[in-house]
Every structure is written in C-alpha cells, then in structure tokens.
Amino acid sequence: xxxxxxxxxxxxxxxxxxxxxxxxxxxxxxxxxxxxxxxxxxxxxxxxxxxxxxxxxxxxxxxxxxxxxxxxxxxxxxx
Numbered sequence: 174x175x176x177x178x179x180x181x182x183x184x185x186x187x188x189x190x191x192x193x194x195x196x197x198x199x200x201x202x203x204x205x206x207x208x209x210x211x212x213x214x215x216x217x218x219x220x221x222x223x224x225x226x227x228x229x230x231x232x233x234x235x236x237x238x239x240x241x242x243x244x245x246x247x248x249x250x251x252x
Contacts, residue, residue: 174200176215 174197182189195215202211212221222231 176213 176195176197178193178195180191180193182191197213197215198217199214200211202209207225209224210222211224212219214220220231221233222229224230
C-alpha cells in the first residue's frame, strides 16, 4: 500500500503540482459510528489523525525509529 503527498508549487506566477509517493510501513484504525481515528507510519514518521464525516484531520506528528524487527517506537513528539 502506498500514500501520495501532493504539493502546490507557485514559481514565476506558474502553478505546478508535485506528487511524492511513500510506502506505508504500518497502519492502525479504530472505527466508530460517526468518526474514526487512525495512525500510519511512512518514512519513519508516525502520523495520527481523526476522521469526521470523511475529512481527515491530523492531530499530531511523531517521529518513529524502527528497531531491527520492524517495530516502531516514538522518539519525540513534534506537535
């Protein structure tokens, strides 16, 4: 599974779109009636978000270090 980050770049009055593809290293989700919360690990960063009515809102961003077995743990909270 992969995730794509799309960024708008304005240069000399020209609008360009740049897409960067990331491999998802891990993900977890908890679904509830009206909302959900989840987190994904990509590029050794753990991103937590909530989903309300289909809109994902990032609630914090943590940097993660993976050990030799691929298990991640938080280094520090950057939010």
